[in-house]
Amino acid sequence: xxxxxxxxxxxxxKTLLIWSLSVGGMGLACILMYQSMEGEMKEMADAFSHMxxxxxxxxxxxxxxxxxxxxxxxEVGAVHGLGGSMFVSLLGAGxxxxxxxxxxGEFLFSFPVSRKKIxxxxxLCIALMTVLFTVICGALYACGFAALGEELPVKEFxxxxxMQLLMDLEIAGICFAISSVWSKTKTGLAxxxxxxxxxxxxxxxxxxxxxEYLFIGPFSYANASDxxxxxxxxxxxxxxxxxxAASCIIFAFMYYDKRDLAS
Amino acid sequence: MxxxxxxxxxxxxxxxxGVTDVxxxxxxxxxxxxxxxxxxxxxxxxxxxxxxxKFNSGSIRILGMDSVKDREKILxxxxxMPSEAWFYDSMKVSEVIAYAADIRGVDCRDEAEMxxxxxxxxxxxxxxxxxxxxxxxxxxVCAMQHKPKLFIFDEPTGGLDPLMQxxxxxxxxxxxxxxxxxxxxxxxxxxVNKYCRTAAxxxxxxxxxxxxxEIDDDEFLKFYEDSEEEA
Numbered sequence: 316x317x318x319x320x321x322x323x324x325x326x327x328x329k330t331l332l333i334w335s336l337s338v339g340g341m342g343l344a345c346i347l348m349y350q351s352m353e354g355e356m357k358e359m360a361d362a363f364s365h366m367x368x369x370x371x372x373x374x375x376x377x378x379x380x381x382x383x384x385x386x387x388x389x390e391v392g393a394v395h396g397l398g399g400s401m402f403v404s405l406l407g408a409g410x411x412x413x414x415x416x417x418x419x420g421e422f423l424f425s426f427p428v429s430r431k432k433i434x435x436x437x438x439l440c441i442a443l444m445t446v447l448f449t450v451i452c453g454a455l456y457a458c459g460f461a462a463l464g465e466e467l468p469v470k471e472f473x474x475x476x477x478m479q480l481l482m483d484l485e486i487a488g489i490c491f492a493i494s495s496v497w498s499k500t501k502t503g504l505a506x507x508x509x510x511x512x513x514x515x516x517x518x519x520x521x522x523x524x525x526x527e528y529l530f531i532g533p534f535s536y537a538n539a540s541d542x543x544x545x546x547x548x549x550x551x552x553x554x555x556x557x558x559x560a561a562s563c564i565i566f567a568f569m570y571y572d573k574r575d576l577a578s
Numbered sequence: 579m580x581x582x583x584x585x586x587x588x589x590x591x592x593x594x595x596g597v598t599d600v601x602x603x604x605x606x607x608x609x610x611x612x613x614x615x616x617x618x619x620x621x622x623x624x625x626x627x628x629x630x631x632k633f634n635s636g637s638i639r640i641l642g643m644d645s646v647k648d649r650e651k652i653l654x655x656x657x658x659m660p661s662e663a664w665f666y667d668s669m670k671v672s673e674v675i676a677y678a679a680d681i682r683g684v685d686c687r688d689e690a691e692m693x694x695x696x697x698x699x700x701x702x703x704x705x706x707x708x709x710x711x712x713x714x715x716x717x718x719v720c721a722m723q724h725k726p727k728l729f730i731f732d733e734p735t736g737g738l739d740p741l742m743q744x745x746x747x748x749x750x751x752x753x754x755x756x757x758x759x760x761x762x763x764x765x766x767x768x769x770v771n772k773y774c775r776t777a778a779x780x781x782x783x784x785x786x787x788x789x790x791x792e793i794d795d796d797e798f799l800k801f802y803e804d805s806e807e808e809a
Contacts, residue, residue, distance in 0.1 A: 319681065417666075418664035420630075421628075421630065421660040422678075422717075424630060425653060425656070427649075427650045427651070427652075573632060575631045575632055576630045578621070578625065578662070
C-alpha cells in the first residue's frame with residue numbers, strides 16, 4: 316500500500332506544484348497589489364459596502380476592502396476558495412477512474428493488494444495533496460503580508476486556512492465518490508460540483524429564503540469575510556460537511572470494492 | 579493437483595451474456611490453451627479469475643484457494659499478462675519493473691535482468707516511447723519476474739515478432755518444467771498445437787474441452803464460422 320501511495324504522490328506532484336503555485340501566486344500578487352491600490356480603495360470600499368445584496372454576497376458589508384484584512388478576505392478569499400475547490404475536485408474525480416480510463420487498472424489490480432488498500436492509498440494521497448496545497452498557498456499569502464510589512468492576523472488567518480482545508484477535503488471526498496462510480500474521469504461534473512457549491516453560497520447570501528439552508532454548501536463555513544469579521548463559524552455546517560465527506564469516502568470504498576473493473 | 583478449478587461460472591453484464599455455466603480444471607504443470615473467437619468469453623473468464631469482475635454464480639478456486647476470499651494470496655502466486663499492455667506513461671521501463679516487484683515485496687532483480695536480456699527489453703526508455711510490442715515485452719517481464727506458480731496470459735503474442743514469440747514460449751516451457759502452470763488465451767491455433775498440452779474452446783460464453791490440442795484448421799475455423807453465423 317505504501318508503494319502505491321508513494322507512486323500516486325509522485326505522479327501527482329507536478330499537478331500539485333502547478334496548482335498551488337498558480338493559486339498561491341495569484342493570491343500573493345493580489346496581496347502585493349494592496350499598497351498600490353490602498354488610496355483608491357477607500358472610496359471603493361464606501362461604494363461597495365452600500366450595494367445591498369451584492370455587498371452581502373461578497374462580504375463587503377461586514378468588512379472594508381480598504382483594510383488589509385478586508386482586502387484579503389474579499390479578493391484572496393475568492394481566488395483561494397475557487398482555485399482550491401477546482402484543484403481538489405479535479406484531483407478527486409480522476410484518481411480512481413483514471414486507472415480504467417488509461418487502461419492501467421489491469422496492471423495495478425493484478426498485484427496482491429486488495430482493492431480497499433488501493434482505494435485507501437489513493438484517498439491518503441488526496442488528503443496529503445490537499446494539505447500540501449493549503450500549506451503552500453498559506454505560506455505564500457503569509458509572505459505577502461510580510462513583504463508589505465503588515466501584521467498577519469494569525470488567529471483569523473489560521474482559522475480561514477483550516478476551514479478552507481476542511482472545505483477542500485469535503486469537495487475532494489464528494490469527487491472521490493464520483494470517481495469510484497465511473498470508469499471515465501468526469502472532469503465536467505467535478506468542476507461543476509465545485510462551481511455549483513460556490514454559486515450556491517453566493518446566491519444563499521443574497522436570497523433570504525435560501526439563507527437557512529446555506530449550511531449545506533461547504534463554502535458556508537469557509538467564507539473568508541465571515542471568518543475575518545469575527546462571525547462565529549456555523550457548527551452545523553462544519554458537522555454537515557464532515558459527515559458528508561465521510562459518507563462519500565465510505566461510499567467510494569464500498570462501491571469500488573464491489574463493482575466490475577473495465578479493461 | 580488442480581491449479582485452476584472453475585465450477586458453473588456464470589457472469590452477465592446486465593442483460594448481455596458474459597459466460598454461462600463454465601466449468602474448467604487445469605492441472606499442475608499444464609500449458610492450457612484457451613481458444614475462442616472475439617467476444618466468446620475468454621477474457622471474461624480470465625478477468626473473473628483475477629477478481630476484476632464480480633461473477634453472478636459459480637466458484638473459482640486457484641491454487642486450492644477461493645478466488646474471492648483469498649484474492650491477495652492467490653495474486654501473490656500469479657503472473658498475469660493482459661491482452662493490452664498499459665503502464666503509467668511517465669515511468670521508465672526499469673521503474674515499472676521495479677515497482678511491480680516492490681509491491682509484491684520480493685527481490686526480483688536477478689530474474690528481471692535475465693528476462694530483460696532474453697526479451698531484449700530496453701530498460702532506460704520511457705513507457706510512452708515504447709511500441710505496442712515492446713510494451714508487451716515489459717508486461718511479460720512483470721508477469722514472470724517473481725517466478726509465480728501460475729501464469730495467466732491473455733493473447734500474449736500479439737505485437738511480438740517471431741523471434742520474441744519463440745523466446746516467450748521457451749521461457750514458459752522453462753518455468754513449467756520447474757513446476758509452474760500456464761493458462762494461455764489465444765486466437766493462434768499453431769501456438770496451441772505446438773505448445774499446449776490440453777486445450778478448450780469457448781464459443782458464445784460456453785466452454786467445450788478439446789480431446790487434444792492438436793486440432794486441424796478446418797475444425798478450428800468451424801467454431802469461428804458458427805459463431806459469426808449465430809451473431
